[in-house]
Amino acid sequence: MTSRESRLSRRVRLLVAATITYNVVEAVVAITAGSSASSTALIGFGLDSVIEVASAAAVAWQFSGSEPEARERTALKIIAVSFFALAVYVAVEAIWSLAGGTPAGHSTAGIVLAAVSLLVMPVLSYAQRRAGRQLGSASAVADSKQTLLCTYLSGVLLVGLLLNSLFGWYWADPLVALVIAAVAVREGREAWRGDECC
Template sequence: MYNITEVTISLTAGFMTGSSALISWGVDSIVEANSAAFMIWQLNGEAKGINERDKRKRKKIALGVLSGAFTIAVLFICYEAISKFISQETASMSWWGIGILLVSLVVNPMLAWGKYRYGKKTDSATLKYDAIDTMICEYQTIVVLIGVGLVQWQGWWWADPVAALLIVPYVAWEAYESGRDAWQVQIDEEDNDE
């Protein structure tokens, strides 16, 4: 539920103020929300006791969809930031945008801690990985907050698209890793327990 609120506020504030950094952060949050949904779908299947082939199939689908979503996010963020560099458009102030960033600074560490703790308790590598991913989002939040702050308090119009572009390497790496992992999942490999 928090992710939906984060996405809604950051994208609305980003489009209203022309902030590439907020829009990019919101787009990345959409992908993160999808990641969480697919993780729940995958874990739910495991909890219901689906067979190994179906587990691998779910994993392959989830990773493939995430790779595609991350790739689209990279293209969108690059387009948005480069457009701002060309137009040299300055983002206006958004207390809503700054507010959601500040809330995320507090919420993300708590979410990461909960995911990691539950992942350790259930021996779920997926949950532990997602906890690390949430902490990486914390660093992105700090970068975007600095970018938005520099625009507003120093008048550096270029800080906003630079902050957006600083998100790209992480998102591109996630696109590559999830795509590579999806490719490596062999759905029809023989099960040891059959």
Template sequence: MESSRKKNLKQARTLQIWNVIYDTIEVVISLIAGITANSSALIGWALDSTIEVISAATLGWRLHGELNGIEEEKVKRRKKITLYVIAASFTLVCLFISYDSITKLINQETARWSILGLIILLVSLVVNPILIYYKRKYGNKLDSPAMLADAKDTFICLYQTVVVLAGLLLVNWLGWWWADPVAALLIVPYAAKEGWEAFNKARNIEYNTD
């Protein structure tokens, strides 16, 4: 009979696989919508979904390693790498969103209405809370800082979804051209905070390199 931890590892790995599949679809659709609508918020949201893909994939890699019985030191190494990848990804997204949004504010560029963007945002409002729940569940069961950090990343994506949706509606309904880049900029502080926390957690993981 398999141990409780092994069972949880298998379920967590399966969750990450489905997470990668969904987020990959989300990235493609939201990028298309963002580029065609000239929306900083949608593009920024797509980039955050890209972090979700990277985070879920690297975490799945780490869980797969533990499930296959690799040494504890190697598990720690994979945890550290996973957290560093998450931190680096957040940093890149913050830089891009800041540059793109400020540029559009200066040039007074406005986003166009996007039905495709609206659909993927609404779908995300349903899917992400489910992912957050199960990531927290298995993160706590497995005592995995990386998985809990990944859950926070998904929560940021949910927060972004609400902000981006609000910006999209304000541009369309009230003609507030600045709502889209401002919505994108509201993502930055939260993402920067989570990136810094992931970096600190990674830095505090020690393992034997021999």
């Protein structure tokens, strides 16, 4: 490994650590607030954060060895499976909610969290993607897409929570959750095929 590759690998590991830290906090807040407000979208967002931690951990595992290229395919499969698991859970919960489950209530914590994530995640995603492309690592780029997905989900979640809070449109919450599930399936397919680089 050249000194440039070593420097980029170190940068990827630091970005992965930052992503894991932020997503652990995000998951705890989102799942707690979502459970309190019976919000499928907010719980799904929190679970996406858990999956982002798993995705980032797979990349961290890949770059912890002396030959990260040898571990890349396995890391991509872990990332893909995590996307699929999220999609199944969120879709089932959203359909149950639309079919007459408990309507979501107002969540100030969820609205603030979605707004903060909308600011933080694009910065992390850009830095990860740039380092991953410079290194030629499909798994690091895939993990940056997981982080970018969180940006989109933050925006969609924020709109859904605001529609529910301001206008009482309870159905906006499970519809947002279904959008989260659909995007997760698309990203999972790309990670599975290894279409992430560079």
